[in-house]
Amino acid sequence: MTRYQARAIGASRRFGSLNALDGIDLDISAGEILGLLGPNGAGKTTLLNLLTGLRAPDSGRVELFGGDPRQPRNRQRLGTTPQETGLPDTLRVAEIVEFVAKHYPKPLPVDELLERFGLSELAREQAGSLSGGQQRRLSAALAFAGDPGLVVLDEPTTGLDVAARDSLWEALRHHNRRGTTVLLTSHYLAEVEALAERIVVMDRGRVLADGPQREIKSRVRTSTVTVRGELPELPGVVRSELRDGAHRLLTHDSDRLVRDLVRSGVDFEDLTVTGTSLEEAFTALTSTGNRTDETAGRRA
């Protein structure tokens, strides 16, 4: 047995002239919740497609439970979701769940799954008559139909209302406690922050950062200084914006920024210093100013 649920080893994939993945290395260990972050076009979906066997890498390797994900038998412990609006309209909710469950050697009981995802009442409804949020819930439920060892979710919260999102998160935590590994991508960074212990940041087909959430945040070490007033030009500000009449200044050294602000002698009020949210860390990591020279060079 391999200790990795899924791996990418120097995996590259091109689409025409586009380098969607550029020598990615990634190990996903049993039992973790991994959040994959990156802007559109970063290569997240391509990476998931390789790991779930939809595509093959041009060079390098991907493994799923120690084997080739392109082989159906290696996908017996994998759970994924269809993309939005992709469900067969005329099939009933319970039928769809049953159909998917029948692919797996030891599926979860259909009733239990429907119950967990709040779909019991809708079991007899045709998928086409469900609301967008209900369809998303059904899609998410399908990932768990086979009682998988690894669940891969691509932007699972898109189109979910808050209640549905919370119950999805609850289901993810529940299955994770029972040993299911979770790999998810999201644009809702605050949400990944609430769920994922480990975070991988991708851009332009490469891994920019990979580590425990805390470490990723400390790597960029940015703080946000919020203050009201007429501000002079201040050194060390990575990014500034005006929100609700208050300046939000992103900086690597908040102590120095506050000292500079006091020394400048201007009037200010409501000064607060807050730690980095993942969203800000992410912005700092992927914004052009923080790119490594190597990455910038590759673009040319």
Added chain:
Amino acid sequence: MSTIPLYTRYQFRETIRIPMAALGTLAFPTLFMLLFVVSNRSVSGNTAAATEAAGQMSLFAVISAFVFNLGAGVAEDRAKTWHAYLRTLPAGPMAQLGGRVCNALCFALLSLVPVGLAAMLLTEAEASVIELGTTLFALILAGVPFAFLGLTVGYSMPLKAAIPTVQLILFPLAFAGGLFLPPSLFPDWLDATSNVLPTRAARELVLGALTGGGPPLTALSIAVGWTVALGTLAVFTFRRDEGRRFR
């Protein structure tokens, strides 16, 4: 392999619940049967002519079920993200394809019911049980090149193009192959052209079985030729599509 029945069952359920899809498959052959055969006393009242016409219509029913189901069905599958999702389940690509083909076969058999009933109840057509058995066998076999044709269309174009393309191919081919009117009514030039068409070859095979005459060898070799050609094309378009979407 055990997944093919599963896919067939769900695809059949999925299709049959779309009234137009189910009706379309059954309505055309039934309508044509009533229009061209039953309402025409000189055909329906004459045993030989009615039997021949019923055979032609049965073949049309099978061919249109194959071409529509596979042409439009596969094109629709390819457009849906659901079918990419199915590829992440522990089943190979053959499960979907096999299910599609079996689903088309179910619809083909289903479409034979109203045509057969109309022939039996409303015309003087006659055939022995053995002849009916061999005819059914001949119908499915003669339908194979058209299944390939459907797959070729389905794998090579989007749904919006697939439906008109199928119609554009099916109806002229059916007419010129003698499925609506017997070729004995054709002018010479049309009869000559007709002889090399896959529909005409299939017609001769089916009528050979229905009238107990056995398969005419020329028609058989033409049918085999079309089967090989269209089969090759279907495999080529399938592989090309797989390469674009799943390599």
